[in-house]
Amino acid sequence: MILSYEKEFSKNASSYNEYNIIQKEVARNVVSLVENAPKRILDLGCGSGEIYKLINWNIEEFTAVDISYEMCKLHPKNPNISVINENYEDDNLFERLKQENFDIVLSSSSLQWCSNLDKMAKKISKLSNNCVLSLFCDGTFKTIYQTSKLKSFLPNYKEVIKIFEKYFEMECDIRRYKLYFEDNISKFRYIKKSGVSGGKRRLNYKETKELIKSYPLDYLEFEVLLLRAKSLEPRA
Numbered sequence: 001m002i003l004s005y006e007k008e009f010s011k012n013a014s015s016y017n018e019y020n021i022i023q024k025e026v027a028r029n030v031v032s033l034v035e036n037a038p039k040r041i042l043d044l045g046c047g048s049g050e051i052y053k054l055i056n057w058n059i060e061e062f063t064a065v066d067i068s069y070e071m072c073k074l075h076p077k078n079p080n081i082s083v084i085n086e087n088y089e090d091d092n093l094f095e096r097l098k099q100e101n102f103d104i105v106l107s108s109s110s111l112q113w114c115s116n117l118d119k120m121a122k123k124i125s126k127l128s129n130n131c132v133l134s135l136f137c138d139g140t141f142k143t144i145y146q147t148s149k150l151k152s153f154l155p156n157y158k159e160v161i162k163i164f165e166k167y168f169e170m171e172c173d174i175r176r177y178k179l180y181f182e183d184n185i186s187k188f189r190y191i192k193k194s195g196v197s198g199g200k201r202r203l204n205y206k207e208t209k210e211l212i213k214s215y216p217l218d219y220l221e222f223e224v225l226l227l228r229a230k231s232l233e234p235r236a
């Protein structure tokens with residue numbers, strides 16, 4: 001069953017410098033789906049530690065992976081946290097992580113950029129019997145893509161579900177968010193700074209200016225797929 005849910009936010013002056021309102025909400029959703037207080041956790045694409053900061057039960061080990069050195073530097077540190085500054089798609093890293101015994105794999109707002117999502121889904125199913133994941137999907141910035149006639153580089157949620165169904169039994173939930181702004185310039189600043197666009201700049205200055213003028217909505221759209229899944233071939 002796929003649940004669908006909508007929520008609206010307003011980007012007011014007090015949160016003006018906060019460019020990850022939606023990612024924070026999504027990370028809260030991921031952690032809220034975790035059951036049975038797992039003790040050994042792997043977080044793929046940990047960023048500055050949003051997931052770790054939300055964990056309010058006792059854990060034994062938290063392994064956090066991020067390709068960005070800057071993000072790894074920002075992640076909380078303590079003796080039961082290992083921060084690994086590597087690409088989670090790397091096969092050697094996978095072989096090392098497979099030696100560990102994770103109770104759960106978590107990943108929030110990151111896997112949408114995988115170069116090979118099928119291969120990554122299969123790897124995740126071998127790293128733990130349980131996972132909770134969130135991925136931004138191509139309904140994100142939908143009207144921008146329609147207005148500019150560009151194709152989204154984000155995956156379609158139905159395709160993502162099809163991939164994960166090969167390796168997992170799962171519950172899926174589509175979350176759609178609207179983030180309201182007072183003007184168009186702030187919307188585009190948010191897109192640039194939030195990192196959701198993956199840093200891919202596809203429009204030149206003139207095109208961006210035109211798009212800012214013609215963008216018809218007073219909000220930005222976000223679409224996130226949440227998956228709570230159990231591996232079809234559990235590890236012993």
Ligand SMILES: C[S@@+](CC[C@H](N)C(=O)[O-])C[C@H]1O[C@@H](n2cnc3c(N)ncnc32)[C@H](O)[C@@H]1O
Pocket residue numbers: 023024027044045046047048049050051065066067068071086087088089107108109110113114195196
């Ligand atoms: C939008 S941030 C989300 C961070 C955090 N999970 C959160 O919920 O706030 C996505 C993170 O994924 C990391 N990332 C993207 N591709 C990666 C890869 N192939 N291997 C490791 N980290 C990756 C980025 O460096 C970034 O820190």
